[in-house]
Amino acid sequence: MKTNKDENTEEQILNAAKNVFQVKGMDGARMQEIADKAGINKAMLHYYYRSKQLLFEAVFKTAFSLLAPQLNTILNDDSSIEDKIRNFTSNYITFISKHPYLPNFIIQELNRNPDFILKMKNNLGFPNLEKFKKQVKTEVEKGILKPISAEQLFINILALNIFPFVARPLIMAFTNTNDKAYKQLIENRKTEVADFIINSIKNT
Amino acid sequence: MKTNKDENTEEQILNAAKNVFQVKGMDGARMQEIADKAGINKAMLHYYYRSKQLLFEAVFKTAFSLLAPQLNTILNDDSSIEDKIRNFTSNYITFISKHPYLPNFIIQELNRNPDFILKMKNNLGFPNLEKFKKQVKTEVEKGILKPISAEQLFINILALNIFPFVARPLIMAFTNTNDKAYKQLIENRKTEVADFIINSIKNT
DNA sequence: ATATTTGCTAACCATATGGTTAAACCATCT
């Protein structure tokens, strides 16, 4: 019996859980707080999701499945490496700006429990580097790009895009910026990061 | 009355606390586990450090004061930007390889409690960008470097060096590498990251 | 030698927390 109201409750729980888990992590999150945010009784959490662990996994999976497609953009379309980098950098920073807790949440929880990613790997749509590797190799051979391994390039792209969100408090302290200035700094990166990468790898 | 034995106990606690806190974080750490690892009674933790919070702060401060001097290397010596980047990249990756939990610990806990860094900012030896900024400006004006803001360059350097340690489980999954292969990949970055950055910013 | 301070432990405490239960509620079907 899936009335509207039922679906709402389940979704409300997931939403509240998303907020709490992403901000406080598995260990810091409290079932009571999730229930309060969802505006329901704590017992409902268990009615719908059985346990904290399962509720957490539901949140983690939706978070991860939000992030993965973004990566596939750069891996699986047919444009040139340069275009891919420009597109990805701009899109990704825009995307994360709307979900600023996402990368940190995923990275943190994977460090807490590295085996967790094995469950994700089986999912359809898990990022796969094969096409990207071939493409980098081809463009290097053609002399479009300077020699670089696809893995290292991929890591660099991720690092330059994701790190400013993950290490935000640290960087804000080092660079002496407030929220507004940091937002601007991130905004600038939408094009600067791509330029930075392409400057480095493109043959002239 | 600081006998050897006393100092040993206090240090043993700090050491055990370091291990537990760095792996499990403030929320995931248990006082009992710290006591067990230190081989002493739980009450001793409170005898020496009063509360979990204070013990945690002691750990955090030592961790942070281990990391900060590394950053000052790149900021405050007199070599050229290029040399700084080469030195820093190699040294930093070597250093972190010996303390792999450090960056993630600091980043995670700062996200949990951003105000925490204010306490650090007052410490002597807190990284300061002023000299680095001037130097970048000078080298850009001289035409040695392509135009880039010192802040963005600094963020890029940090990102490329630190991110592979922070996001290790994620990257291992994406690139399909095991522990050994990942270690090699990191090893290669000691020079490749510097090349990557310098390629990007140096005028030819 | 004795008193005193310091280091340490076992037992205990109050509270927080994830989870359960029994009963109430409410919509739908007969």
Add this chain to the structure above:
DNA sequence: AGATGGTTTAACCATATGGTTAGCAAATAT
């Protein structure tokens, strides 16, 4: 109307957890 079955709640439970206390042990001072 009354039975049925999914949904929701208040009250409850067992355990984990940070923290405290009273007293012992050992070193230091007198």
